[in-house]
Amino acid sequence: MTTNGLLIAVPADTRQFESYLWHAAPSTYLDALARIGALPVIVPALDGVDLDPALDRVDGVLLTGSASNVHPERYGEAPTPGHEPYDTRRDALTARLIEGALSRGLPLLAICRGHQELNVALGGSLGTEIQEIEGRMDHRAPVHPEQDQRFALRHPVRLTNGGRLATLLGTDEVEVNSLHRQAVRDLAPRLSVEASAPDGTVEAVSVRDAPGFAFGVQWHPEYWSGSDGPSKRLFEAFADACRAYRDLKA
Numbered sequence: 632m633t634t635n636g637l638l639i640a641v642p643a644d645t646r647q648f649e650s651y652l653w654h655a656a657p658s659t660y661l662d663a664l665a666r667i668g669a670l671p672v673i674v675p676a677l678d679g680v681d682l683d684p685a686l687d688r689v690d691g692v693l694l695t696g697s698a699s700n701v702h703p704e705r706y707g708e709a710p711t712p713g714h715e716p717y718d719t720r721r722d723a724l725t726a727r728l729i730e731g732a733l734s735r736g737l738p739l740l741a742i743c744r745g746h747q748e749l750n751v752a753l754g755g756s757l758g759t760e761i762q763e764i765e766g767r768m769d770h771r772a773p774v775h776p777e778q779d780q781r782f783a784l785r786h787p788v789r790l791t792n793g794g795r796l797a798t799l800l801g802t803d804e805v806e807v808n809s810l811h812r813q814a815v816r817d818l819a820p821r822l823s824v825e826a827s828a829p830d831g832t833v834e835a836v837s838v839r840d841a842p843g844f845a846f847g848v849q850w851h852p853e854y855w856s857g858s859d860g861p862s863k864r865l866f867e868a869f870a871d872a873c874r875a876y877r878d879l880k881a
């Protein structure tokens with residue numbers, strides 16, 4: 632597969648495996664970036680390493696989903712078992728990537744955990760175990776051995792009328808997959824709601840004062856970006872924004 636030279640930073644999750652601590656990212660996100668011709672650059676979650684040299688070179692930042700949760704102390708709450716599991720190394724990394732991307736005007740696409748991290752980094756908070764809240768849907772993945780089933784499109788989301796995402800996707804509703812048990816509770820002041828689920832869950836946001844592309848989505852467009860129209864359009868729009876940023880930088 633040839634690349635168009637776009638470099639996209641992707642945060643590593645950390646996992647203990649066979650006596651080692653690994654810094655890694657799931658292939659589904661890397662494949663989706665390769666599909667738009669970009670080369671993903673996995674940024675390790677190392678404490679205290681200067682990220683500026685990487686952020687100065689890349690053309691965009693993609694925040695991945697992950698089963699771990701943002702540590703609640705990051706939004707001023709005491710941890711409970713319902714907030715676990717954590718990956719605090721990743722929390723620290725993505726907070727710095729978000730700050731670095733927004734301060735440079737680097738295109739940012741934040742998916743699922745990434746969408747939640749974006750809200751927290753900008754001063755918002757998260758609710759946990761939302762399926763237990765009266766009136767809310769169960770947004771967790773079905774228990775199934777096959778990933779295509781876990782990532783199947785499962786519910787509609789309504790895009791905000793006249794919003795940036797509705798304009799970009801050219802539609803007012805999309806069908807999405809859903810693999811989360813946390814969600815935005817208090818929306819960060821700099822974010823605008825771009826899409827909501829039928830139960831009111833904030834499904835997409837944009838950074839109001841960002842000079843360019845800066846979206847968070849609670850669903851997983853990467854998984855079907857080779858076949859589902861809106862998922863593909865979102866990734867293509869991200870690629871266009873990254874190309875425009877690179878050309879401006881040159």
Ligand SMILES: NC(CCC(=O)NCCCC(=O)O)C(=O)O
Binds near residue numbers: 743745
């Ligand atoms: N904090 C989270 C995680 C949401 C998320 O990124 N989910 C991806 C999970 C991928 C998988 O299960 O394979 C939450 O709200 O649960």
